[in-house]
Amino acid sequence: xxSKTASIYDWVDERLGLSELVAFARHKTVPAHSQSFWYxxxxxxxxxxxxxxxxxxxxxxxxxxxxxxxESVRQITFVMHFGWLIRSAHSWSANLMIFAILxxxxxxxxxxxxxxxxxxxxxxxxxxxxxxSVFGFSGYLLPMDELSYFATKVGLQIxxxxxxxxxxxxxxxxxxxxxxEFTVQRFFALHVVMLPALFVPLLGFHxxxxxxxxxxxxxxxESKPLNKRKTMAFFPDFFRKxxxxxxxxxxVLALLASVFPWSxxxxxxxxxxxxxGIHPEWYFMSPFEMLKLLGNWLxxxxxxxAGLLLFTLGIVLWILIPFYDSxxxxxxxxxxxxxxxxxAVFALLATTAIGYWTVR
Amino acid sequence: xxxVLDTPHIIKETSEPxxxxxxxxxxxxxxxxxxxxxxxxxxxxxxxxASPTEMEMSETAVTEVTLKDAQxxxxxxxxxxxxxxxxxxxxxxxxxxxxxxxxVCTHLGCTVQYEPQADRIHCGCHGGVYNAYTxxxxxxxxxxxxxxxxxxxxxxxxxxxxx
Numbered sequence: 001x002x003s004k005t006a007s008i009y010d011w012v013d014e015r016l017g018l019s020e021l022v023a024f025a026r027h028k029t030v031p032a033h034s035q036s037f038w039y040x041x042x043x044x045x046x047x048x049x050x051x052x053x054x055x056x057x058x059x060x061x062x063x064x065x066x067x068x069x070x071e072s073v074r075q076i077t078f079v080m081h082f083g084w085l086i087r088s089a090h091s092w093s094a095n096l097m098i099f100a101i102l103x104x105x106x107x108x109x110x111x112x113x114x115x116x117x118x119x120x121x122x123x124x125x126x127x128x129x130x131x132x133s134v135f136g137f138s139g140y141l142l143p144m145d146e147l148s149y150f151a152t153k154v155g156l157q158i159x160x161x162x163x164x165x166x167x168x169x170x171x172x173x174x175x176x177x178x179x180x181e182f183t184v185q186r187f188f189a190l191h192v193v194m195l196p197a198l199f200v201p202l203l204g205f206h207x208x209x210x211x212x213x214x215x216x217x218x219x220x221x222e223s224k225p226l227n228k229r230k231t232m233a234f235f236p237d238f239f240r241k242x243x244x245x246x247x248x249x250x251x252v253l254a255l256l257a258s259v260f261p262w263s264x265x266x267x268x269x270x271x272x273x274x275x276x277g278i279h280p281e282w283y284f285m286s287p288f289e290m291l292k293l294l295g296n297w298l299x300x301x302x303x304x305x306a307g308l309l310l311f312t313l314g315i316v317l318w319i320l321i322p323f324y325d326s327x328x329x330x331x332x333x334x335x336x337x338x339x340x341x342x343x344a345v346f347a348l349l350a351t352t353a354i355g356y357w358t359v360r
Numbered sequence: 361x362x363x364v365l366d367t368p369h370i371i372k373e374t375s376e377p378x379x380x381x382x383x384x385x386x387x388x389x390x391x392x393x394x395x396x397x398x399x400x401x402x403x404x405x406x407x408x409x410a411s412p413t414e415m416e417m418s419e420t421a422v423t424e425v426t427l428k429d430a431q432x433x434x435x436x437x438x439x440x441x442x443x444x445x446x447x448x449x450x451x452x453x454x455x456x457x458x459x460x461x462x463x464v465c466t467h468l469g470c471t472v473q474y475e476p477q478a479d480r481i482h483c484g485c486h487g488g489v490y491n492a493y494t495x496x497x498x499x500x501x502x503x504x505x506x507x508x509x510x511x512x513x514x515x516x517x518x519x520x521x522x523x
């Protein structure tokens with residue numbers, strides 16, 4: 001460092017305490033073992049969220065909610081230079097983000113990283129996944145083309161099945177009895193104001209917890225004696241690999257967004273019959289199909305309610321897993337949680353497959 | 361042992377002169393690749409954000425506007441219209457003369473107003489005044505006159521074009 005840069009550094013350091021940060025980063029380590037690969041998926045989810053913020057702001061420059069929604073998306077896609085690319089990147093990155101979050105969640109689950117003291121990490125992560133799926137659901141409607149219109153119409157029927165308060169919830173979300181420009185307007189407010197306002201602080205909390213407790217190690221690694229466990233320096237080793245993964249993600253995203261640009265269907269029209277094969281986005285396929293199967297299995301209105309209850313119960317159990325399988329000493333409970341996880345993965349994959357099979 | 365630990369640094373420099381160069385080459389290549397990424401991201405974003413400007417640029421290339429039925433404009437009145445993307449005015453003076461000029465104040469770009477009773481053009485923003493026949497800046501802050509257009513009145517309307 002030349003003396004000039006050194007003196008500028010000193011000036012800033014004195015005021016912001018940069019060297020504390022550098023010293024801190026130097027001492028931070030990340031466990032190194034055969035399962036370390038899974039540590040990158042949280043970072044990948046974060047990267048894709050940042051992409052969402054950037055591309056989202058760019059879309060916001062020309063998007064007009066309400067009655068003009070479809071026209072403005074048509075303009076973005078076909079009139080503005082590279083608008084198709086930015087919209088495509090936003091859609092692809094949204095899907096990749098949900099995928100990365102799911103991989104992250106299951107890796108945390110099977111590495112038992114939700115155990116004490118990381119319960120809040122698990123809970124905040126589940127809340128972030130919940131918000132991400134509302135992001136996905138609300139964002140899907142915004143172009144107001146045929147597909148998004150009917151998918152939203154069908155999706156909003158699901159809460160309507162809840163006894164007594166169901167219809168109120170549905171109407172509240174829809175902003176009326178039908179999906180129309182009022183629905184777009186409130187989904188837009190949800191998508192660009194409400195959800196980011198909730199998501200960003202929660203994400204900060206989640207990241208702070210990761211920082212506070214460090215990376216969890218899988219049980220196989222935990223059983224090794226301390227001196228047999230390997231670590232790598234966070235900075236620059238892990239950081240460099242993390243950035244490498246971000247670069248890979250960026251390349252995959254760029255490839256998908258440009259080679260398979262997101263399409264825009266015809267403008268939504270209530271009087272035009274729904275095109276065949278309307279189905280939810282892939283990440284909603286499994287819950288949608290589960291509810292459908294439970295509805296068939298338990299017929300009638302009572303069956304519908306029972307299905308909804310059973311489904312909710314499954315999710316609640318999933319969320320509460322850190323309190324059931326709380327520590328290394330859990331033993332039998334730990335194994336039970338493992339099988340519950342395998343069952344969840346199987347149910348998710350099977351219902352998704354059945355879902356796609358039946359819409360064909 | 362300590363002198364052994366000290367030497368590798370020197371050995372590297374003398375016996376492997378290629379290594380620092382490869383390192384430099386690697387950093388240069390990484391920097392170049394980074395620049396390529398930045399350019400590949402920045403170019404589409406720039407073009408995307410500049411789209412309306414580009415579209416309006418092609419609109420300002422307009423050289424002639426036909427104002428349908430404008431020949432019916434009464435004496436002592438004004439018709440505001442868009443010449444390309446920018447506001448312009450067609451004045452039918454009391455003496456029967458037809459004058460068209462841009463309606464964008466040369467001071468800071470406000471839209472100016474024709475005042476028939478004073479027979480002048482006035483800008484509400486900072487009080488600039490222009491001559492309603494020649495467009496010349498008479499008083500106030502405007503640095504330049506308003507540009508006149510060529511006017512041709514026919515039975516169907518009024519053609520306004522760049523001079």
